[in-house]
Amino acid sequence: MALIRSWVESANAPEGPFPLNNLPCGVFSRPDEEPRCGMAIGDFVLDLAGLEAEGLIALSGGPLLDVPFWNEVMAAGPQVWADLRAQVTRLLAEGGGRMAAPYLVPRAEVELHLPFLVSEYTDFYAGRHHATNVGTMFRGADNALPPNWLHIPIGYNGRASSVVVSGTEVRRPWGQLKGPEDAAPRFAPSARFDIELELGAVVGTPSQGPVTVAEADAMIFGYVLLNDWSARDIQAWEYQPLGPFQAKATATTISPWVVMSAALEPFRVAGPPRDVPLLPYLQEPGPMLYDIALEVALRPEGGAETVISRTNAAELYYSAAQQLAHHSSCGCPMTTGDLLGSGTISGPTKDSRGSLLELSWGGKEPFAIAGGSRSFIEDNDTLTLRGMARGDGYSLGFGDCTGKVIPALADPYKRT
Amino acid sequence: MALIRSWVESANAPEGPFPLNNLPCGVFSRPDEEPRCGMAIGDFVLDLAGLEAEGLIALSGGPLLDVPFWNEVMAAGPQVWADLRAQVTRLLAEGGGRMAAPYLVPRAEVELHLPFLVSEYTDFYAGRHHATNVGTMFRGADNALPPNWLHIPIGYNGRASSVVVSGTEVRRPWGQLKGPEDAAPRFAPSARFDIELELGAVVGTPSQGPVTVAEADAMIFGYVLLNDWSARDIQAWEYQPLGPFQAKATATTISPWVVMSAALEPFRVAGPPRDVPLLPYLQEPGPMLYDIALEVALRPEGGAETVISRTNAAELYYSAAQQLAHHSSCGCPMTTGDLLGSGTISGPTKDSRGSLLELSWGGKEPFAIAGGSRSFIEDNDTLTLRGMARGDGYSLGFGDCTGKVIPALADPYKRT
Numbered sequence: 030m031a032l033i034r035s036w037v038e039s040a041n042a043p044e045g046p047f048p049l050n051n052l053p054c055g056v057f058s059r060p061d062e063e064p065r066c067g068m069a070i071g072d073f074v075l076d077l078a079g080l081e082a083e084g085l086i087a088l089s090g091g092p093l094l095d096v097p098f099w100n101e102v103m104a105a106g107p108q109v110w111a112d113l114r115a116q117v118t119r120l121l122a123e124g125g126g127r128m129a130a131p132y133l134v135p136r137a138e139v140e141l142h143l144p145f146l147v148s149e150y151t152d153f154y155a156g157r158h159h160a161t162n163v164g165t166m167f168r169g170a171d172n173a174l175p176p177n178w179l180h181i182p183i184g185y186n187g188r189a190s191s192v193v194v195s196g197t198e199v200r201r202p203w204g205q206l207k208g209p210e211d212a213a214p215r216f217a218p219s220a221r222f223d224i225e226l227e228l229g230a231v232v233g234t235p236s237q238g239p240v241t242v243a244e245a246d247a248m249i250f251g252y253v254l255l256n257d258w259s260a261r262d263i264q265a266w267e268y269q270p271l272g273p274f275q276a277k278a279t280a281t282t283i284s285p286w287v288v289m290s291a292a293l294e295p296f297r298v299a300g301p302p303r304d305v306p307l308l309p310y311l312q313e314p315g316p317m318l319y320d321i322a323l324e325v326a327l328r329p330e331g332g333a334e335t336v337i338s339r340t341n342a343a344e345l346y347y348s349a350a351q352q353l354a355h356h357s358s359c360g361c362p363m364t365t366g367d368l369l370g371s372g373t374i375s376g377p378t379k380d381s382r383g384s385l386l387e388l389s390w391g392g393k394e395p396f397a398i399a400g401g402s403r404s405f406i407e408d409n410d411t412l413t414l415r416g417m418a419r420g421d422g423y424s425l426g427f428g429d430c431t432g433k434v435i436p437a438l439a440d441p442y443k444r445t
Numbered sequence: 446m447a448l449i450r451s452w453v454e455s456a457n458a459p460e461g462p463f464p465l466n467n468l469p470c471g472v473f474s475r476p477d478e479e480p481r482c483g484m485a486i487g488d489f490v491l492d493l494a495g496l497e498a499e500g501l502i503a504l505s506g507g508p509l510l511d512v513p514f515w516n517e518v519m520a521a522g523p524q525v526w527a528d529l530r531a532q533v534t535r536l537l538a539e540g541g542g543r544m545a546a547p548y549l550v551p552r553a554e555v556e557l558h559l560p561f562l563v564s565e566y567t568d569f570y571a572g573r574h575h576a577t578n579v580g581t582m583f584r585g586a587d588n589a590l591p592p593n594w595l596h597i598p599i600g601y602n603g604r605a606s607s608v609v610v611s612g613t614e615v616r617r618p619w620g621q622l623k624g625p626e627d628a629a630p631r632f633a634p635s636a637r638f639d640i641e642l643e644l645g646a647v648v649g650t651p652s653q654g655p656v657t658v659a660e661a662d663a664m665i666f667g668y669v670l671l672n673d674w675s676a677r678d679i680q681a682w683e684y685q686p687l688g689p690f691q692a693k694a695t696a697t698t699i700s701p702w703v704v705m706s707a708a709l710e711p712f713r714v715a716g717p718p719r720d721v722p723l724l725p726y727l728q729e730p731g732p733m734l735y736d737i738a739l740e741v742a743l744r745p746e747g748g749a750e751t752v753i754s755r756t757n758a759a760e761l762y763y764s765a766a767q768q769l770a771h772h773s774s775c776g777c778p779m780t781t782g783d784l785l786g787s788g789t790i791s792g793p794t795k796d797s798r799g800s801l802l803e804l805s806w807g808g809k810e811p812f813a814i815a816g817g818s819r820s821f822i823e824d825n826d827t828l829t830l831r832g833m834a835r836g837d838g839y840s841l842g843f844g845d846c847t848g849k850v851i852p853a854l855a856d857p858y859k860r861t
Contacts, residue, residue: 149565149605154687175686180630181621185687186602189565190778202775203655205597205724214596216724216774239619239857263775269591271570271601272688278777308621308632310858358632359618359679360857361694362606441655441776442726 030295032423034123037133039071046417046426047071049121052114053286053427054099054251057139064097064142069286069428070121073133077117080132086116099145099287103233103250104365110233110250114291141285141428143194144253145231148366150192150281151356152227152257152273153184155347157301158375162387179305182347182355184372187257188278192368195285195430201408201437202279204263218437219260221392222406225373226325226383226414228342229255230349231287232367238360243314245353248363252293252319252349254284254414254430255370261386261405283368284414284427292425296320296418298343307351310358317348321418323374325383327398330409335398338383340376342416408436446711448839450539453549455487461833462842463487465537468530469702469843470515470667473555480513480558485702485844486537489549493533496548502532515561515703519649519666520781526649526666530707557701557844559610560669561647564782566608566697567772568643568673568689569600571763573717574791578803595721598763598771600788603673604694608784611701611846617824617853618695620679634853635676637808638822641789642741642799642830644758645671646765647703648783654776659730661769664779668709668735668765670700670830670846671786677802677821699784700830700843708841712736712834714759723767726774733764737834739790741799743814746825751814754799756792758832824852 033049034041040048047053047069057074058064065078078095080086086094088109093101102109120129154160157174164173177183193199201222207214233250240248257277264276299316321342328334349369357363373383382388385405388396392404406412413431417424449465450457456464463469463485473490474480481494494511496502502510504525509517518525536545570576573590580589593599609615617638623630649666656664673693680692715732737758744750765785773779789799798804801821804812808820822828830846 177623177630177682177685180623181683183683183687184690186604186690188602188777190780200776204775205771207593207596213721214593214724216726238854241858260775266593267597267599268686268688269593270684270688271599272684272686274600274602275771275775275777278772279775305629308630310632355621355691356694358857359620359676359691359695360616361604361691364606438654441774442657 031421033118035070035121036123036125036127037071037073037121043422043424045424046428048423049118050420050423051288051292051425052117053288055144055286056097056142057134058142059134059138066094066096066099068117069136072136074136074139075117075129076132076134080129085120085128088113097142100366103145103231106234107247110289111291114289141194143192144285144287146366147189147192147368148364150187150189150368151184152187152277152370152372153182153347153352154372155182155345155352156372156374156383157346158344158377159373159383159387162375162382166391180308182352184352184356185272187281187370191278192281192283195282195428195432197280197282197432198435199258199280199282199432200435202260203437203441204260204275205266206262207266214266219262220405221261222434223259223261223385224325224412225257225259226323226338226340227255227257227373228321228371229253229283230353230369232353232363232369233365235365236357236363238357240354240357242311242350242354245357246317246350248353249290249349251287251289253287254416254427256282256412256414256430256432257370258282280432282430282432284430286428288425288427293319293418295420300348301346311351311355313348313351317350318343318345319418321416324415326413326415327403328411329401329407333399337388337396337398338381340374340381340383342374344374344376345371406434408434410434447837449534451486451537452539452541452543453487453489453537459838459840461840462844464839465534466836466839467704467708467841468533469704471560471702472513472558473550474558475550475554482510482512482515484533485552488552490552490555491533491545492548492550496545501536501544504529513558516782519561519647522650523663526705527707530705557610559608560701560703562782563605563608563784564780566603566605566784567600568603568693568786568788569598569763569768570788571598571761571768572788572790572799573762574760574793575789575799575803578791578798582807596724598768600768600772601688603697603786607694608697608699611698611844611848613696613698613848614851615674615696615698615848616851618676619853619857620676620691621682622678623682630682635678637677638850639675639677639801640741640828641673641675642739642754642756643671643673643789644737644787645669645699646769646785648769648779648785649781651781652773652779654773656770656773658727658766658770661773662733662766664769665706665765667703667705669703670832670843672698672828672830672846672848673786674698696848698846698848700846702844704841704843709735709834711836716764717762727767727771729764729767733766734759734761735834737832739830739832742829742831743819744827745817745823749815753804753812753814754797756790756797756799758790760790760792761787822850824850826850
C-alpha cells in the first residue's frame with residue numbers, strides 16, 4: 030500500500046507520523062473548549078465533532094463524536110469504524126473539495142486528553158525475550174520461562190484507574206519494600222522505579238462468552254503505545270503468590286492517539302514458530318502481529334535525550350487477538366474500552382530491551398546515557414516511548430507516549 | 446444498640462433480616478417498571494425514587510435515587526449517607542406518620558438487580574485459616590503462609606465485568622487445564638469448580654493518593670456478601686507467576702443488598718493479635734472487623750439443602766479498611782464503585798471452611814451432603830451464602846447470595 034495523498038500538505042511527508050493512511054483517534058480541546066473527538070492529520074487535528082455537527086460526517090447511530098471519549102464509536106462496531114475512515118478519507122484526499130478546511134485545528138494549539146474511557150485494564154507477558162530475561166535474573170537460565178508460558182498468553186488484571194494520557198507527570202510511589210537481605214519490610218519510596226515498553230490493544234465491540242482468535246481480532250478497535258510503570262522493589266516483595274499489584278498501580282501511560290486496526294492492516298506479520306503447538310482455541314487463522322518499530326528515550330532534567338532501546342512489536346510471541354481470545358475463554362465478558370497491554374516488548378539484543386530492569390540487568394550493569402548512567406529511573410527523568418510503522422513511502426505514528434517522574438512526596442499521608 | 450421499632454410490623458421480627466436498623470441498599474423493579482433505588486424493610490422494598498420524586502426524601506445534590514444504581518449516592522459521601530438513613534428512619538419509625546406507606550412494595554413482587562455499577566474489582570486473601578489451609582495443601586504445613594502474608598494484605602485485581610447479582614445462573618467454564626501428571630495441557634470444562642465465601646466492601650468516596658486506614662474506613666459505603674467462583678484446575682495451571690486470571694473471571698456473585706457501614710457500626714470487633722507488628726500505614730485506630738455470622742449452603746437439583754460451612758467475618762486477619770489503605774499506598778486512584786473482596790473466610794475448624802477446596806481437602810476427602818457427597822460443585826448444584834449480624838433483639842441480613850451452576854456448553858465456540 031502506498032501513501033494516500035491529501036490536500037493537507039503536511040500529511041504527505043514520507044516520514045509521517047500522520048498521513049491520510051493513519052487517521053488515529055484522539056480527544057482534544059483548545060483553551061476554554063470542551064474536549065471532543067478528533068483525528069490527527071499532518072500538523073493538524075481534524076475536528077470530527079464539528080464536522081458531524083455540520084453534517085459533513087454522518088455515522089449510523091450518530092451523533093457519536095461530540096463527546097470526550099471514543100467509546101461510542103468503539104461500541105458501534107467495525108462497519109461504523111470503516112465508514113468513518115472512508116468519509117474522512119474522502120473529505121481530505123487530494124483532488125477533493127476543501128469543505129473540511131475550517132475544521133483543521135493546528136496540533137500545536139490543542140491539549141490532548143485520554144482518548145477513551147478505560148473500562149478495565151489487563152496486562153500480559155507475551156514478550157519472549159522479556160520473559161526469558163526476567164526469568165533468568167530471578168530463577169536462572171534453565172528455568173527462565175514458566176512451564177505454562179509456551180501454552181498460555183499469561184496475563185493479570187491491572188488497574189484501569191491508573192491509566193493516564195501521555196504528558197501526565199508520574200509521582201514516584203511509596204510502597205512496602207523488603208530486600209532479600211532485610212530482616213523486615215519497611216514503607217518507603219520505591220528506589221527501583223521502571224518502565225515497560227508495551228503496545229496496548231483497545232477493545233471496541235463487547236463479547237459474552239468465549240470468542241475465537243478471528244472474532245477477537247475483529248473486536249479490536251485499535252492500538253496505543255503503553256508504558257506500564259513498574260516499581261520493581263515493591264513487585265519483588267508483593268508478587269507471590271497472587272501476582273503484581275501495587276507495583277503496577279501508580280500509573281500506566283498511553284499515547285494520545287489510538288491507531289485503528291484498519292490503519293495497521295498493511296503491517297501485519299506472522300508470529301514466531303511455536304516450540305510447542307498451541308491448543309486450537311489459540312491458533313491464528315493468519316498473521317496477527319504488527320511490524321511496528323519501537324523505541325524508548327530517556328531525558329534527565331535539563332539534559333539531552335538518549336534512545337536507550339530500539340525494538341519491534343513483531344517480537345511478541347502472542348498477538349493481542351490471541352490474548353483477547355484467551356481472556357474470554359472462561360466466559361469472562363469483555364467490554365468496550367477494555368485495554369490489553371501486550372507485555373514488555375524486548376528484542377534479542379542488549380540494546381533492544383524494553384525495561385530498565387533488563388537494560389541494567391537488575392541494576393547490576395548500569396547503562397550509559399548522555400552525560401551519565403542509569404540503573405533505574407531517577408527523579409525528574411522523562412521517559413518517552415515512540416512507535417512507527419513504515420510503509421511504502423509513508424509512515425504511521427502514535428504520537429509520543431511520555432511521562433516525567435517527579436519526586437516522591439516527603440510524607441504521603443500529610444494533608445495540606 | 447436495640448431494635449429501632451417501625452410501624453412496618455414485619456420489620457420488627459427479632460430474627461431480621463431487615464429491621465429499621467439495617468436499611469440496606471438495592472435496585473429493584475416490578476414487571477414493566479424501570480429499575481431504581483430502594484431499601485429493604487421487613488417484607489417490603491421502600492421505593493426511594495418514588496419518595497424523592499414526591500419530596501418526602503430530599504438529599505443534597507439530588508435527585509440521586511431514580512437511577513438503576515447507587516453510585517450517585519455513594520459518590521455523595523458520608524454526610525449524605527447519614528442524612529438518607531436519618532430521613533428514612535424518621536419516615537418509618539414507630540409512632541410517626543405513614544406518608545411512606547404507598548411506597549412500600551412487597552418484596553415478593555420485585556426483581557432485584559445489581560445494586561451498583563462495579564468500577565473495578567479487587568480480591569484479597571485476608572483469611573488466615575484459608576491461606577494456611579491452601580498453603581498447607583500446596584506447599585506443606587511448614588511453608589503454608591507466604592513470607593509477605595503477615596505484613597501485607599495480599600490481593601490481586603479481578604474482573605469487574607464478571608460481577609453479577611444473586612440469582613444469576615453461572616455457566617461452568619471451559620479453560621486450559623493441565624494436571625500434574627498430564628504431559629500437555631488441554632482445553633476442557635473445569636472439573637474442579639468451586640466457591641469462595643467472602644465479604645465485599647463497596648467504596649463510596651473516591652481518593653487520589655495514599656489514604657490512612659481511618660480515611661479508608663470512612664470511604665467505605667457498605668458491604669455485600671460475595672462468592673468468588675473459582676475454577677481450581679484452571680487456577681493451578683495458570684497462576685504462576687502472575688496470579689489468578691481466567692480461574693476467577695467467569696462470575697462473581699454478590700448479594701442484592703448493600704448493608705451500609707453505619708448499620709454495621711454496633712458489630713465492630715477488633716482484629717486478631719498480630720504475630721509481627723504491622724507497619725504504621727496499616728495499623729488500625731480502632732476495631733474494624735465485623736461480627737457477622739456466615740454460612741454456605743449447597744442444594745443439588747431437586748434435593749435438600751445442606752449447610753456445608755458456618756463461620757464468621759471476624760475470622761479475617763485484615764479489615765477492608767486496611768486493604769483499601771494498602772490498595773491506595775502506591776498512589777492508585779480509588780473510585781466510587783470499587784469492590785474489594787475480603788478473601789475466603791474460613792474458621793479454624795473443618796466445618797467452618799469457606800471453600801469446597803478446603804472442605805474436601807483438595808478433593809481427597811469428599812464431604813457429606815444430604816443424600817450424597819461432594820468434592821467440588823456438580824452441575825445444577827445451587828450454592829448460597831448467607832450472613833447475619835445479631836444485635837440486642839434484632840438481626841441484620843444481606844439477603845441470600847445465590848447461584849446455580851449450569852452445565853458447560855458442549856462447544857463454547859459454536860454460534861447458534
